[in-house]
Amino acid sequence: MRNFLTIIFSLVGVFAISQNKQILYGFDDIPQSLMLNPGSKVLQKKHYGIPFLSQIHVNGGSSGVSVYDIFKDGNDDINDRITQKIFEMKNTDFFTATQQLELINFGWRAKNEIYFSAGIYQEFDFIAYFPRDLAILAWEGNRDYLDYEFDFGEISTTGDFMTVYHFGLNKQIGKKLTVGARLKLYSSMFSYRSVKNSGTFVTRLGNENSENIYEHTVQNADVTVETSGYASLRDLDGAGQVTSEILGRAFFGGNIGLGVDVGFNYEINDAWALSASALDVGAIFHSKDVENYRAHGTYTLDGINLIFPALSDGESTFPYYSDLEDEVEREIPIDTLHNGYTQFRPVKFNVGLSYGFGRFNATGACDCLNVGGENLRKQNIGLQFYSIFRPKKPQMAGTLFYHRRFTEYLSAKATYTVDSYSFSNIGLGVSADIGKVNFYIAADNLIKYSNLAKAKSVSLQLGFNIIIDEE
């Protein structure tokens, strides 16, 4: 248990926020911005992501607690700090971790002016809400919580590990509007979820008529854990076999899902532009290698009732303990089921409104990036909104940004984001073209980099592409 806690609290620090890539969104100089809005403006003619290096994204966070809160150097007892945090945090606080690795990403503008893009990336996505009641029960026990109903409904967690194959189209329609869509095929390698649980556990002091001193009652429990890709791993021998089995599923060996991304960019006038996208509108259909566990029922435990039967020599008394175990199993059975389930992907929405000013003219002589005669602005400021659907409720974030093109080869974007984690999240992204090689890096929560332990979330994306500009 202690090790488990250490791991949980350490993860909080190492990982960082929930899939929000506020810096990359609308950052048209980086080809990967197409992954956040398939309808964004595409400036280049072709791009090739450098395999395995075109996007590395790690992102994680915890809304209620930072590593520093727990592990700070001080004279007070670490257990007091944990106790304080457990009581401070709410059951809507959460821990998340997301990681993405692009294996392949490329795109090209066809003769019909459609920009095609395609690729493969691997994704890991995890969220667990803080089960406050159960944490209190584990941390403190039930002695000081007589009559308090511990809520099983607070258990809410999902985890997915998958490969995504995608193919997108992007086209400018008229002068002002660019639209795009991306089809995604998900190949799930491993997945679990435990959501929509219910029931309570309570210890009440009995009265004169009660059988025993207390009544320990599990009331209307219904707790489910659904897994896919887990049952077959259990029988495997060693890490090597497990790894090769999981990797085998990356190529459609596991459960398959389907989804789309859609988006647009609309230039309202010379200065203003509006964009929006919906990502991962889809689901994974888990039918193979599914194993679900469900515990449900109501039961009151009173202890063991001794009967004192009159026994002859050699006769043994009732098997009270086994009978009690059987009774519990009968009243709150744990069923193992194999029925498939559909896991909706966490849909993400992005909306951006930007105001551009200052005409971008890198060399003064030739308006190189602007062959279509459009306005490419030197500076943009604006607002972004992001939301992602999560089991309990959507998480949202609002961002103010400033984007600037310094030269034809260098542009940067700074962001200020307000979200579930903090009100002081400053991010910075830079895209640099060195020859045909584009390098970008984006990180948020920069203020906390001086001491990451204090950060409740960190997000980082970086990658390399080869970009071939319009001639």
Place this chain on the structure above:
Amino acid sequence: MNKALSSFIFMVFACLFFAACIKDTNFDQAEDIALTPVVELDLIYFNLQAGRFFDTINSTQILTVRDTTEIRFLDDSTLQESLKRAEFHFIFTNSIPRDFQVDFQFLSELNDTTYVAATSVAEGTVATPVITEFTENVEGEGILSLTQAHKVVVSVTIPSSNENLEGTLNLKSKTTYFLEY
């Protein structure tokens, strides 16, 4: 200017990444993390009628009655490591006009005695039952013995009885487990 600016931005990033650190923290404290839940749990209960102490067929007294139950969770290895103290609390309600001697004998799986506890229960009457409470606190060496136990034998001894004896001896009990993980 542009070159200067670009180098400046890269410098900023470089600094951030090299400067990024985790400080003022002490992860050795993880060693000190201890869950210390205090769990209250019902143990055994019974209702012994006075008639149980007299054999009407043979017209003989039955001075001691016994029953046994397994308590398998006690010698579980996890509990053995984490149990720091256990406090048994027994509440007897006696409406039989006799006092009683009650013995709790904890046995291992191989029937070796690992721990014993005993108490006497005051006599009552059917009209006014008498309550006797008894607390057995187990810690230190006692915990080692107690957590070897796999079952408990409860013996109830009456000094004398007859066929007209009336009333009930009721027991309710719980244990408070002081755990540390």
